[in-house]
Amino acid sequence: MSNEPSDRRRGPLTRSGGGSAVALPLAPTSLGELAARAREALRTGYWARLVPLLGALAVVTRLPSFARPFWSPDEGFLASQARMLAGGGVLYDTVVDRKPPLLPWLYESAFWLFGSSSLWPLRVLAIGAHLGTAVLLAAIARQRWGNRAGGAAGVLYLLVSIGLSPEDSQAATFEVFMLPATAAAFWYAQNRRWAQAGAATAVAALTKQTGGAVLFAVLWMVRRESRRYGGERPRTSLPALAFGFGLPVLVIALSTGVRNFVFWVITGSSDYASLDGAWLTMLERAFGNAAILASAALGLLVPLARRWRRVREDADLWVWLGASGMGVITGFHFFGHYYLQLVPPLVLLGVGAVARGAANWRPVLLYTALAGTVFVGLGFAWPHQPLQHSVSVATDVAEETAPKETVLVWGMNPEVYWLSGRTPATRYLTAGLLTNFAGGREPNSVGVKQAVPGSWKVFDSEMDRRLPVLIVDESGNAPYAPRYIQPLRALLAAHYTRIGSDGTAVFYRLRTDRPAPR
Structure with a gap:
């Protein structure tokens, strides 16, 4: 050190x-x-000089995020979900998802303060989340390797964290908002403040489940601390950590209903996180996204490779990186935004290697700055076709329906609800919740039997109560298309007439001469 x-x-x-x-x-x-x-x-002051620099860099590297109304279906899901919550919906009851509650509530709060027509407040908050992560990493590195390493860690994090496809790195999604809490958990543990480390870990896990992976590094540091006491663990360490972690989780579980919380956050995702998938697609995605991130972080990977045999110098960081890697693997989907949680420990390990003489700072910073510039430019030049399709479909939905009429979008693009300003006819905002579909899933793993347990019974009751005026089928040739899903096929045949299409989206209007609901 x-x-x-x-x-x-x-x-x-x-x-x-x-x-x-x-x-x-x-x-x-x-x-x-x-x-x-x-x-x-x-x-x-050190921080008075560094924080404004990091703030300016955080803004510059995230400017592309403001260039379009949304970046990914996750943003569309969160925006539609938040609008339902703001309209009186109840999380894990009339509004559902397989994710913890903190980010939906943050979206809802932003919509309450600034309106729900734009995601710019979330873009600003995402910049704040990245800045907070950069500052915390700078604090960790400064304690270990000095002032220069601290500043470099903050700068390099902001540059490397945009080193994925823009729809993964520029979107205001779960991984972005869990990163400050994971960095805070590590910083608190490094300073032996175990209750705070536990609370920060809980915040990370309550933003996205895999954010709790930092707990492995925290526990490793508790174990290391026990060795300093001759093998006798300090009596307060583990209880303080458990209390700090358990209290926020308990409060949130009680506020949402323990049974609903456990189901939607923990047990209800078992089929989604399975090995049943198209392995070639998954491997292509896994290695492709890893290669993209490696290209952005190459300036750090080279000096880190030169010191790989000296793992024990930063064993706690390696545990953090390994646990984060398990978070990326969980579910076997390997989406690009999953890789964001690798960036904080990877940056710290690389900074530590450079600080110990494995490379000079200048080439590391120059290469990473060049790579960051390329990724910023890529953000502005990224193709607009998916965005244009969703906007076009949403425009058609708005023209075909009245503001108070409900709509069912059968597909994986929940942003259509938000863009069109129309109320979803069901709490299940994507076909994935009703069929277990996800990118790369094998057809034999998709269907009514693989849906979230009990979801079709609830869906049928929603349709009995009020049929949507318009159904938009965006499934195309996917394994969840109506011809494969008998309940939806029967619903369309009994109550709807096809009225047109927009690219791959097919529109069905509710018939006026339909039979009475079941």
Whole structure:
């Protein structure tokens, strides 16, 4: 480790800064003295210089996110879900998903404050999440390897974290908002503040389940701490960690209903996270996204490879990286945005290697800056076809229906609900919840029997209560097309007439001469 000081207090009368520990002066005796000290801190302080730089870089690297109304179906799902919640929906009851509740609630809050017609507030919050992650990584690196390494860690994180396809790196989705909590958990554990580490881990897991992977690194640090006490674990470490983690989870579970929370966040995803998939597609996606990220992080991977035999120097970071890798693998879908959780530990490991002499800072920073520039440009040049299709379909939906009429979009593009301003006819915003479909899934793993348990019974009751005026079938030749899904096929035959199409989307209108609902 470097001899440069950390941010932690070394004693009751000392503090660390850019050089050796110095005595703390007496407390200010007047507001004028306090203001003078604040001005001096802004002029000379490490963080006062670094944070604005990181803030500016966070904005520049995320400018492409503002270039289009949405980037991915996940954003569309969250936006549609938040609008339903704002309209009186109840999470895990009349509004459902396989994800924890924190991000849907954040979307709902943003819509309540700024309106639901645009995702720009979420883009701003995503920039804040990336900035918070960068600052925390800088704090971790500074404690370990000094001031220069701290600044480099923050800068390199912001550059490497855009090193995926823009729809994965520029979207305001689950991985983005769980990263600050994972970094905070590691920072707290590094400073032996176990209750706070547990609470931060809980926040990460309550944003997305795989955010809890950092718990493995935290537990490893608890174990390391026990060895410092001659094999006797400090009596308060594990209880404090368990309390910090368990309390937020318990509060959230009670607020949403324990049974519903456990089902939708934990047990209801068992079929989704399975080995039944198109392995060639999954492997292509796994290695393709890994290669894209590696191209962005190559400046760090090269010095890291030179020191790979000295794993024990940063064993806690390697545990974090390995646990994050397990998070990427979970579910065997390998979507690009899953890889974002690898970036914080990977950046810290690379920074540690450079700080210990495996490479010079200049080529590492220059290469990563060049790669980041390419990915920013790619964000502005990314093809608009999926966006244009969803906007076109949403426009047709809005023209064919009245504002208070309900719609069913049978497909994997829930953004149509949000873009059209129409209310979903069901709590299941994608066909995936009713068929277990996901990208790369084998046809024999998709169908009514593979749906979320009990979902078709609920769906039938929703249709009995109120049939949608319009059904939009976006399945095309997918294995969840109506010809493969008997309940939907029967619903269309009994109550709907085909009225047209828009590309791959087929529109069905409710017949006025239909039989009475079942």
